[in-house]
Amino acid sequence: MKYRHAFHAGNFADVHKHVTLLALLRGLARKDTGFLLLDTHAGRGLYDLGDADARKGNEAATGITRLEAFLTDADRPAATELADYLGIVQHIRSERRDRRCYPGSPLLGLHALRPQDRAVFIETQPSEHAALRAAVGKHATVECADGFLRLANWLPPRERRALVLIDPPYEETAADFRAVQRALNETLRRLANAVVMIWYPIKHGRDTDQWLERLALQWPTAAGGAAIPCLVTELWVHPRDNRAGLNGSGLLIANPPYLVAEQMRLWLPELHRALDPARTGGWLVRESLAVTSAP
Numbered sequence: 584m585k586y587r588h589a590f591h592a593g594n595f596a597d598v599h600k601h602v603t604l605l606a607l608l609r610g611l612a613r614k615d616t617g618f619l620l621l622d623t624h625a626g627r628g629l630y631d632l633g634d635a636d637a638r639k640g641n642e643a644a645t646g647i648t649r650l651e652a653f654l655t656d657a658d659r660p661a662a663t664e665l666a667d668y669l670g671i672v673q674h675i676r677s678e679r680r681d682r683r684c685y686p687g688s689p690l691l692g693l694h695a696l697r698p699q700d701r702a703v704f705i706e707t708q709p710s711e712h713a714a715l716r717a718a719v720g721k722h723a724t725v726e727c728a729d730g731f732l733r734l735a736n737w738l739p740p741r742e743r744r745a746l747v748l749i750d751p752p753y754e755e756t757a758a759d760f761r762a763v764q765r766a767l768n769e770t771l772r773r774l775a776n777a778v779v780m781i782w783y784p785i786k787h788g789r790d791t792d793q794w795l796e797r798l799a800l801q802w803p804t805a806a807g808g809a810a811i812p813c814l815v816t817e818l819w820v821h822p823r824d825n826r827a828g829l830n831g832s833g834l835l836i837a838n839p840p841y842l843v844a845e846q847m848r849l850w851l852p853e854l855h856r857a858l859d860p861a862r863t864g865g866w867l868v869r870e871s872l873a874v875t876s877a878p
């Protein structure tokens with residue numbers, strides 16, 4: 584595998600994914616009972632934005648760094664979700680005495696957990712796994728394994744509540760999309776109320792829409808036949824059908840907690856203004872998989 588998340592750490596897609604992850608965790612924490620955070624493709628947990636890999640594409644410059652500058656210059660307070668995310672990033676930076684570091688999903692997630700919650704992180708590459716283990720210490724269970732295969736081992740959790748983050752590299756794009764679909768079905772079959780968050784790349788908008796349409800046809804139902812609620816959110820910083828590379832970031836969420844979609848309609852436009860100053864992209868929040876009109 585060639586993929587190293589260090590090349591992309593803190594880019595616009597990470598920001599979209601991580602703000603949303605924290606919003607979902609805050610939503611789950613509205614109930615006192617504990618839950619499991621299961622991150623099947625966890626990465627190394629902590630990235631150095633000053634190292635050679637990160638500097639190569641300098642992707643954080645148009646992600647976290649751009650958001651920080653936008654909010655510093657803004658004449659009004661940031662949306663709660665954006666302020667929460669930046670507050671945690673800054674907290675981790677000062678805790679580690681390292682202003683250049685950027686926390687990945689495991690470290691950000693851990694900061695939003697309460698004593699009654701727990702976390703399991705899975706990463707397949709031994710070097711990334713070792714770094715992850717060092718980054719999270721004793722605060723989570725960390726496995727060096729295939730997250731798609733190990734997912735079933737952790738579900739259903741004893742808490743009967745979970746947030747499952749599935750964030751593969753999409754190096755083998757078609758195979759990863761198929762594996763993601765299987766993992767989604769398996770998760771919801773084992774725990775129908777699981778909050779599942781799947782990140783997907785938007786390279787060619789039409790391909791993305793076809794994938795969502797296919798998922799809609801096979802979308803799982805809970806016992807008794809009730810449809811499992813879903814939420815689609817996208818942020819794109821180039822036209823959705825640009826052939827240039829990664830145009831946008833998408834998240835498919837099953838069982839979104841109460842009010843997350845409503846709040847997202849407030850913070851996502853602000854995040855889009857911050858990360859797409861040329862306004863060539865856009866944003867989307869939709870509580871259905873059906874692609875009824877191209878945005």
Ligand SMILES: C[S@@+](CC[C@H](N)C(=O)[O-])C[C@H]1O[C@@H](n2cnc3c(N)ncnc32)[C@H](O)[C@@H]1O
Pocket residue numbers: 586588597600622623624625626627628686687688689705706707708711728729730731750751752
């Ligand atoms: C997009 S990165 C994860 C980023 C992380 N979730 C975050 O937001 O900070 C994908 C990670 O999945 C790892 N990976 C690839 N295939 C995997 C598999 N089958 N099981 C577990 N991890 C895998 C890669 O090594 C890489 O570190």
